[in-house]
Amino acid sequence: MIERLITGYRCFRNGYYKKNSERLIELAQQGQSPKVAVIACCDSRLDPAIITQSTPGELFVIRNVANLVPPYESEGVWHGTSAALQFAVCNLQVEHIIVLGHSQCGGIKALLQQPKPADANKDFIASWISIADDARQRILHRTDLQSFDEQCHACELESIETSLLNLQTFPWIAKEVECGRLQLHGWHYDLEAGNLLSLDPVEGAFQPIV
Ligand SMILES: [Zn+2]
Structure with missing residues (x-):
């Protein structure tokens, strides 16, 4: 290999x-002076630069398990995603942040398969994906989702919304959004169909990008 x-x-x-x-x-x-930061999953099947046909220097890409954004925390030391976000917003002054989710996400699947919310400190993955515990709860209470696959898809979308809300808990992001200098976007990519959905902030629903 x-x-x-x-x-x-x-x-x-x-x-x-x-x-x-x-x-x-x-x-x-x-x-570098990229205008866009992308928070993507570590999944090897999705490359933000390929699906947007971007070239070096255009995208500031932050990758983690299940493309999650943690809430702002002043405690703690090793905040990899938060540090990268701070660099993107405060140093590079990006104009857009895209939370890019995807279908068949192993992190979201693991979140839904957990018998109960993660016991932090025991397991790195369980602890990390517990960021989306609220999304998990909302999905498990929905009666319209017929199969596990439907639950996963709905949770992938729901957790993107959680991350968008968490982004705004960072004071330097909230300030830039308020001034209109920074826009937040939620996208979801279907690995199999190659289709992209975008969260419509007015409708509050994901719509296909055509
Ligand atoms: Zn994933």
């Missing part, structure tokens, strides 16, 4: 890098 990656690297170095070297060198020398 590593051989395949090295072959791929050689192909990149002689192809993509050479073809785009002017832009890549300019980025290296002048620094």
Whole structure:
């Protein structure tokens, strides 16, 4: 497998890098100034740059299990996602933050399969995905969802809304949103169909992007 990656690297170095070297060198020398931050899942099947046809320097991508945003916490030390968000908003001054969920998300599936809300401190994944415990509760109380797959899909969408609310608990995000300098977006990508949904803030519902 590593051989395949090295072959791929050689192909990149002689192809993509050479073809785009002017832009890549300019980025290296002048620094990055992306306008968009994306919070995506670690899932290997979804690449935010590929589905939006973005190039290096355009997207500031933060990845974690189930593309979750924790609430603002002044306690604690190792806040990887929060630190990356702070850098994106306060240093890079991005104009958009997209929470990008996806279908067949293993993190959301694990959240719904838990017999009860996670006992934090015991397990890294259970503790992390407990950010979306509220979303889980709302889904488990819905009677219109016929199958586990439907519950998962609904929970993927619901947890995006939880993350959007959590984003606004960060004072420096709330301030920028209030001033109109920063916009928050909720997207969901279907791995199989290749379709993208976007949360309509007025309707409060996800609509297909066509
Ligand atoms: Zn996922």
